[in-house]
Amino acid sequence: MLYREAGDFKTSYAADLQTFPIKSERILFWAFTAVAFLVVPFFINDYWEKSILVPFLVWSMVALGLNILTGYCGQVSLGTGGFMAVGAFACYKFMTAFPDLNIMICILLSGVVTAGVGVLFGLPSLRIKGFYLAVATLAAQFFLVWMFNKFAWFYNYSASGQISAPERTIFGIAVTGPNSAPWATYLTCLTIVFIFAWVARNLTRGRVGRSWMAMRDMDIAAEIMGVSPFSAKLSAFAVSSFYIGIAGALFFAVYLGAAEVTEAFGIDKSFTALFMVIIGGLGSILGSFLGAAFIILFPVLLKNLMVGYLGWPTDLAAHFQIMIVGGLIIFFLIVEPHGLAQLWRLAKEKLRLWPFPY
Amino acid sequence: MRFKLLVASAAAAMVMGTAPAFADLVFPSLSYRTGPYAPNGIPFADGYADYFTLINERDGGVEGQMIKLIECETGYNTEKGVECYESTKGEGALLYQPLSTGITYQLIPKATADNIPVHSMGYGRTSAANGKVFPWVFNYPGTYWDAASIIVKYINDQEGGDLNGKKIALVYHNSAYGKEPIRTLEELAKKHGYELSLYPVDHPGQEQKATWLQIRKERPDYVTMWGWGVMNQVAIQEAANIRFPMDHFIGVWWSASENDVLPAGDGANGYKAIAFHGVGSDFPLFDDLKKYVIDAGKAAGDGSHLGEVLYNRGVYAAMLAVEAARTAMKLHDTTDITPTMMRDGMEALVLDNARMAEIGLPNFGPEINVTCSNHGGPGLGAISQWDANSKTWSLVTDFMGADREVVDALIMEDSEAYAAENNIEPVACGS
Numbered sequence: 138m139l140y141r142e143a144g145d146f147k148t149s150y151a152a153d154l155q156t157f158p159i160k161s162e163r164i165l166f167w168a169f170t171a172v173a174f175l176v177v178p179f180f181i182n183d184y185w186e187k188s189i190l191v192p193f194l195v196w197s198m199v200a201l202g203l204n205i206l207t208g209y210c211g212q213v214s215l216g217t218g219g220f221m222a223v224g225a226f227a228c229y230k231f232m233t234a235f236p237d238l239n240i241m242i243c244i245l246l247s248g249v250v251t252a253g254v255g256v257l258f259g260l261p262s263l264r265i266k267g268f269y270l271a272v273a274t275l276a277a278q279f280f281l282v283w284m285f286n287k288f289a290w291f292y293n294y295s296a297s298g299q300i301s302a303p304e305r306t307i308f309g310i311a312v313t314g315p316n317s318a319p320w321a322t323y324l325t326c327l328t329i330v331f332i333f334a335w336v337a338r339n340l341t342r343g344r345v346g347r348s349w350m351a352m353r354d355m356d357i358a359a360e361i362m363g364v365s366p367f368s369a370k371l372s373a374f375a376v377s378s379f380y381i382g383i384a385g386a387l388f389f390a391v392y393l394g395a396a397e398v399t400e401a402f403g404i405d406k407s408f409t410a411l412f413m414v415i416i417g418g419l420g421s422i423l424g425s426f427l428g429a430a431f432i433i434l435f436p437v438l439l440k441n442l443m444v445g446y447l448g449w450p451t452d453l454a455a456h457f458q459i460m461i462v463g464g465l466i467i468f469f470l471i472v473e474p475h476g477l478a479q480l481w482r483l484a485k486e487k488l489r490l491w492p493f494p495y
Numbered sequence: 496m497r498f499k500l501l502v503a504s505a506a507a508a509m510v511m512g513t514a515p516a517f518a519d520l521v522f523p524s525l526s527y528r529t530g531p532y533a534p535n536g537i538p539f540a541d542g543y544a545d546y547f548t549l550i551n552e553r554d555g556g557v558e559g560q561m562i563k564l565i566e567c568e569t570g571y572n573t574e575k576g577v578e579c580y581e582s583t584k585g586e587g588a589l590l591y592q593p594l595s596t597g598i599t600y601q602l603i604p605k606a607t608a609d610n611i612p613v614h615s616m617g618y619g620r621t622s623a624a625n626g627k628v629f630p631w632v633f634n635y636p637g638t639y640w641d642a643a644s645i646i647v648k649y650i651n652d653q654e655g656g657d658l659n660g661k662k663i664a665l666v667y668h669n670s671a672y673g674k675e676p677i678r679t680l681e682e683l684a685k686k687h688g689y690e691l692s693l694y695p696v697d698h699p700g701q702e703q704k705a706t707w708l709q710i711r712k713e714r715p716d717y718v719t720m721w722g723w724g725v726m727n728q729v730a731i732q733e734a735a736n737i738r739f740p741m742d743h744f745i746g747v748w749w750s751a752s753e754n755d756v757l758p759a760g761d762g763a764n765g766y767k768a769i770a771f772h773g774v775g776s777d778f779p780l781f782d783d784l785k786k787y788v789i790d791a792g793k794a795a796g797d798g799s800h801l802g803e804v805l806y807n808r809g810v811y812a813a814m815l816a817v818e819a820a821r822t823a824m825k826l827h828d829t830t831d832i833t834p835t836m837m838r839d840g841m842e843a844l845v846l847d848n849a850r851m852a853e854i855g856l857p858n859f860g861p862e863i864n865v866t867c868s869n870h871g872g873p874g875l876g877a878i879s880q881w882d883a884n885s886k887t888w889s890l891v892t893d894f895m896g897a898d899r900e901v902v903d904a905l906i907m908e909d910s911e912a913y914a915a916e917n918n919i920e921p922v923a924c925g926s
Contacts, residue, residue, distance in 0.1 A: 184585060188578040286669065296678050296909060297620070297671035299600050303917060315604035393577065395601050397671050399698055400573055437578065440568075451568035452528030452537075459529075 140488045156338060162485075173327060178320035186319035187392070188437060194326040195387045196433050200413040200425035201330075201337050202380025207411070208419035209341055210373035211353030212262050216274035218406035219281030220378050222398050223251045224385025226291050229300045232313075232390065233293055240305035240312060240390070244329070248383040254281075255378020262370045266356070278407055285398040292398075301395035313390045322391045329387065333380060338422045340376065349373050350420070381410075416469055418478025427477040436462055519560040520820060520832070522547065522813075523583035525569050525576055525593040531699035532571040532724035534754040535805055537796060539594055540566070542809020544795030545788045550817055552787040557820050560830045566795075571724070573597045580605065589820065589837040590614055592812055596672035599632075604917070607631045612838040614819075616812050617642075617748055617771055621675055622909035624871025626842065627921040629910065633841050635815075635872025636863050637771045640905060641897035642747050643676035643719075645876040646769055647683045648895060649745070650717050659688040664715035666706060666722065666730055669695035673721040676747070678909075680719075682901050700726025707733040720746040727755035735762025742767060745878070751888070752804040756881045764883035767891070769876045772811050772860040774888040776802025780810070780855030804888060807859075814854060815863075819844050842867055861894050867924035874902070 145160045147153040157163040181190065199217060206212050227247035231238060258277040262270050285291045292300050304314030311317040312325045340346050348369040351359035360366055389396045396402070409432060417428020436458050443454035473480050487494065526540035527533060547562045556562055565586060567579035576598035580591065591606060591613045593599055599619035606613045607629070614633045615623070621640045623632035651658050665680060667673030677693065684691045692713060694706045700722065707730075710718065718739065722730055727750045734744050742765040746755075751768030781802060789798040800806040823832045823840025832840070846863040861875040875894040882889065914921055 182585075184581040187581040192574070296674065297596075297600065298674050299671045301600070301604070315608035393573065393601065394604060397573070397597055397600070399669055400597055403698070441582075444567075450528075451526065451566045452533075455529040455568045455570065 181319045191392045194330045196429040197426050198384035199410045200429045202377045203410045204414045204425045206377035210349040213271040214274040215407045216277035217410040218402045219278040220381040221385030222402035223254045224382030225389035228386035244386045247386040248379040251382020252375040252379040255374045259374025302390040418476030421478035424478030520562045521587045523565045523588045525579050527571045530570040538800040538805035539809040541796035542806035543813045546810045546813035548788050558830050611834040622906045625910035626870040628914045633870045637874045638871050639675040640679040640902045641874035643679040644897035661689040662715040664692045664718045666694045666720045669697045711737040718744045720750045722750040728758045732759045735759045741765035761883045766881045770879040
């Protein structure tokens with residue numbers, strides 16, 4: 138009853154093509170955004186920031202990036218962890234080499250550097266696809282992690298190979314380093330994710346996004362129709378890596394504050410990101426957020442439930458959590474192979490007809 | 496539908512945010528009972544928890560204050576470690592002992608900002624021994640660099656005081672933890688004239704065939720190891736496979752537990768490792784542990800690890816925490832201590848042999864006298880050796896000191912670099 142199109146008239150093409158065509162959905166979206174920007178910062182504490190909201194936002198950014206490449210352009214990538222490492226180390230080098238550079242510029246520049254690296258490792262995609270491309274990107278993962286561990290220049294010759302983010306400010310407010318306030322880091326991440334989710338949504342609706350999707354659905358047909366595989370595939374790699382690089386920079390500088398390449402950006406990160414986009418929904422912006430929420434927040438929820446409320450031993454809870462999350466992944470993929478975003482879409486379809494379904 | 500969704504999300508939100516509950520003495524235990532490091536994480540976590548249980552059961556707490564232990568599973572993973580830190584610090588946590596160098600590195604700036612002490616006992620950032628730069632971080636009774644130096648000293652003694660032209664290899668976990676000793680070993684190589692070769696092993700370290708083939712080819716005179724978790728047992732097994740003389744294979748104190756040597760069976764006989772505390776269960780305290788904790792059914796684990804090296808280390812860590820809390824109570828003349836008071840207690844901790852005997856651990860570890868500028872403790876270590884027939888560790892040397900000249904200079908250099916990088920004004924220590 139609340140969610141319906143009756144009375145919601147469109148008088149222009151622009152109105153008809155908007156992201157949220159139904160009024161109640163628009164209201165919901167803006168209300169949600171307003172709460173995220175205007176209410177949450179007043180209530181956030183260290184625990185919510187470091188354990189829940191910031192990781193969720195950072196991983197949403199990763200999932201957005203990978204979704205552009207895998208979901209929209211159909212190029213499977215297992216190099217996400219490596220690209221995140223590029224973003225993190227680029228950010229670290231910018232932060233330490235140019236102490237006066239604004240942190241926002243550092244983060245954006247690390248995205249640009251990662252985009253370059255992504256294009257480089259995207260070159261094989263012009264010749265190979267599917268599993269073969271997955272293996273090529275896997276090589277990127279291992280090569281990049283090895284490189285950041287091997288050459289001490291990347292971590293400024295520190296004895297332990299750890300990089301740690303010095304304190305940097307925006308408008309005089311610390312957003313990196315241990316003294317940063319929870320609301321500051323949260324708002325930094327939220328702003329970046331909000332802007333780039335917006336950009337991603339509109340990129341994927343436009344000419345570039347259509348060329349990616351054409352490439353995904355059938356590359357030969359797309360080529361015959363005049364879509365250049367060179368620019369379509371490499372632009373997807375560039376944009377995707379840009380997103381992942383920014384996420385890597387946020388992951389290191391804002392979220393953790395210190396990182397060690399083998400531990401923080403290992404192959405498991407690549408798999409985590411891939412699971413997110415598959416579970417969330419390939420080729421869906423909302424799916425990136427839902428997937429990140431499922432993979433990052435659900436285990437925390439389960440842990441708090443089992444250890445905090447039921448008082449189970451921590452090891453039992455940890456094992457249970459792995460089993461439950463694993464089981465749910467299989468369950469969701471069987472019930473809805475198109476991911477959580479498709480479930481949401483179906484729910485909306487049903488709601489539109491409720492209470493008189495035909 | 497909407498309403499249900501709202502209720503569900505509200506319930507989820509409530510579960511997500513844990514309510515703070517202030518107890519008397521809160522000691523979080525960032526343990527890992529799952530994952531590739533669990534074989535080492537479990538005995539330590541059990542020992543840590545059991546000692547606190549003993550104090551609660553036998554003595555009714557520390558000076559009448561009961562201890563509340565909060566366990567949080569990290570899986571040796573830094574992100575989970577951070578989550579554990581954030582979720583437990585609101586409960587009035589007095590002290591963090593994360594048992595992971597990676598997590599320690601992560602917590603040093605955070606805990607310093609939150610004014611909660613961190614005790615990385617024999618691990619973590621070595622240069623945190625400089626209390627002027629790291630007022631909130633402690634790593635007594637010894638550091639990695641002490642360990643590296645003592646191992647080299649022992650090798651030097653074995654070789655009759657001349658290491659010129661000898662080859663020493665370091666097999667290490669390719670992480671912040673494993674890389675810690677490299678600087679010291681390089682510095683000592685300059686001093687003693689041995690040749691150092693490095694063999695990194697990537698996490699988790701289940702595959703080391705190539706590493707050990709290379710070692711067989713290069714034939715180093717001694718191999719030292721900075722390993723943890725499954726990496727240890729694999730390395731010892733591989734060393735046995737290439738018939739490397741086990742008494743020339745010396746591990747750090749984290750590569751020296753029963754779990755590490757037992758899988759290799761007789762092959763591990765003679766394997767050596769450095770230790771900073773005693774081995775076995777032949778101490779009066781363990782009778783109490785058995786009586787009040789394990790036989791009473793209150794053990795944290797299944798009670799089978801009693802007397803194992805890492806269990807003992809957990810007990811030792813908990814004992815040091817309790818003694819520091821006691822010192823803090825005396826110092827501030829209150830039993831209701833805060834993390835800041837706890838820090839003062841740690842910095843004023845004096846643990847002599849008489850007190851150790853009183854606790855029931857006579858000669859278990861070296862005498863400790865923490866000062867404002869020295870958070871690294873005496874830095875003593877002894878070499879222990881594994882006997883595969885009787886399945887026991889035994890100390891084959893006395894506790895020896897590290898090469899202070901080399902180690903202290905490195906600590907100063909590294910901590911000053913850290914202070915400069917992070918704009919830290921070193922604390923004036925009075926002396």
